[in-house]
Amino acid sequence: MRAPFAAVLALVAMPAVAQDGLSGPDAFAGVSDQSQRSVALFEEMGKVLTHPRCLNCHPVKGGPTQGDDMHPHSPPVVRGDADFGAAGMTCNTCHGDKNIRLTGHGSIPGHEPWMLAPVSMGWAGVGLAEICAQIKDPERNGGKSLEDLFEHNAHDGLVGWGWDPGEGRTPAPGSQELFGALTRAWIDTGAVCPG
């Protein structure tokens, strides 16, 4: 009876360990040094943070990109004063409160709200160490504490869109639940950034 029980246990535990290329906190339990474990947890979070679903609307300069290959947005759009496009053609000229399937194939993404991340939160082409420093800095993260950051990563709807991006887009790896669990474990181990 022992072997089947162990097999069942392993099956139940598996989703928490790895989902579609994203490992859960348990996968890093073997890293004995807490700081090193924290860095490893953030690097795992980085698989989400640097995924095109996130980076496309976190440009460092200019407007958004789109697609898994992160090509320039079509039609051409600019950031605008409110990170919401140009006067006369704001993001909600085309994007609605949910993904809309197009006639034929593909979809136009949507969520309420739908807008660019502020310039201070630009990640495209930026290394993980700098992304980590920005994420922890209330001056550049929208005034968030680490607990706010956990809440944001674990439950924010626009973050969650990354795993429900509509037809024609690859979802971010894992799930928002797993991303939230990684964020929790990263914070609980000291929220250490990669060097």
Add this chain to the structure above:
Amino acid sequence: MTSFRVNGRDHDLDIDPDTPLLWVLRDELHLTGTKFGCGIAQCGACTVMLDGMPRRACVTPISMVEGREVTTIEGMEGPETEAVRAAWTAIDVPQCGWCQSGQIMSAVALLQAVSAPSDEDIDNAMAGNVCRCATYIRIRQAIHDAAKVLEG
């Protein structure tokens, strides 16, 4: 049932909630000034105002306009609209005309937000409105002309 207002008139329509607003306007309400161009929000021909903001009707399911106000080219009025209409006519902006109702919606929205737009403002606002006759130079000129009239 979807209830919404178009050009000041209330409508209650029993229609598939996924039906694009564009088809409702053209086929149900016979407001054919709003054009089909691409169907994927890439050309701007189907632009209408939704609660006063430009919106591509081809990617707007009718369920999204529940309780909201739609204005099409047929219902546009006000100083910016009048200035744009006069400027468009004065220098004969349209060639084939297919895209022009969408162009005018975006031009009016720009002038409502920016009273004296620069060339860059115009290019940014109008970048989603494609014209196969390439009337872009006249469109830009007409927007400047309309702005001058509005400025008084």
